[in-house]
Amino acid sequence: MDREMAIEVRDLVKRFGSFTANDRLTFDVYKGEIFGFLGANGAGKTTAMRILCGLSRPTSGRVTVAGIDSGNPEAIKRRIGYMSQRFSLYEDLTVNENLELYGGIYGMTMKEIRQRREELLQRLSFTGYCETLIQALPLGLRQKLAFAVAVFHEPEIVFLDEPTSGVDPVTRRQFWEMIYETASRGMTVFVTTHYMDEAEYCDRITIMSEGRIVALDSPSALREQHGTASVEELFVKIARPKNTNS
Template sequence: MKNAVISVHDLVKKFGSFVANDHLSFEVYEGEIFGFLGANGAGKTTALRILSGLSAPTSGKVLVAGFDAARDPEKIKKNIGYMCQKFSLYNDLTVRENIMLYGGIYGMRKALIRERCEELLERLRFMEYGNRLISDLPLGLRQKLAFSVAVLHEPRIVFLDEPTGGVDPITRRQFWEMIYETAARGITIFVTTHYMDEAEYCDRISIMNEGRIVALDTPDGLKNKYRVDSVEEVFVKIVRSGKISV
């Protein structure tokens, strides 16, 4: 029996009369790479906010790392890592200062942060960049560093919101190797992306459309079901069929 670290049951989120999340139910297992796909405005961001404890569900039961998103959002925040494309690190702090800062935010001991910091810089071959400002680093390096910082405190789950947008193809692949390696350590990866080839890298993917999860399976499973060759075609088929007006 796989161990579920995220378990969502009948999640509904409404904004006024608008239903952003319409009865979502799914589970994400420990150490899994879970791809969370959907069209623009399908409700991904809303769901992601609820899962990361930033927003409360209107109804339904959401357990993340064993804690209830409605009652214990603060405990959820302690047990997850979060990284998004736009904001990740402070541009006007150095690499080391950023690492120390985030370690401190998650209440890690100073000595432990220092140890992890040096370990991380070595692993990323980042030693020469340690005392440089983030704004001086190329985008690819920044994203890799942001990911490493998001898992610095060894969270049970890390949420990645379009982590590789605009990143060059080599760095993108190096980034995914880091994801694989992190998942192999038992940390669950919950990732959104617009790159459909990246969706293929995931263990399982869900596809949202108009507030609902309309497909959830392994990439191969979905391809077989829709009798197509790529996740992209699956995605296009699903979203097109669900489109009413736009």
């Protein structure tokens, strides 16, 4: 491969006591691609993502994110953006204030913050809500804003953990337009989801089951390999936990 690497994972293992959440994961994410991370609930997606973001340490294996080894999580944190599964912005602050806070934390000046904030909110057609407290926003808008915060400081890689769960189809569509737009500007997008139609939007996907990677390729290649009509069908075929199979 001569493509530049955004994330390299080799034999990543994460154990909690005797439970193995991630079992020898090995994969690469290329710069600028939309990389989908699929799996049933409890398959180990969030655990892996938290390790990539420096929120958790691997038990063993080698992880490099944005060219930095996972032994130096604080340096990784400077170069990534993260949107948690759980909504985690300050509900008692306004849209502007949340963006200001995170911009400031990533070392932007007030001038830069104002400028970029205006630009970003315009792009997300959010301008009418600048002075609104988050607690007054509907869920769809909150998720969009959480995304905005995650990419506000223009990170090299943005991690999205089930960004569209609980969101209506129209907003989901808009959300993916935002993701495309972001990726087109060169940002690498690492996204977990359990909506199979969303998997079709990704450049490449991996499917996890019981802590292991069971498939990794572009959606079309995977469909061909397994002879299925959709990713959903493929997922049901290969990602079902073994103990419920028989």
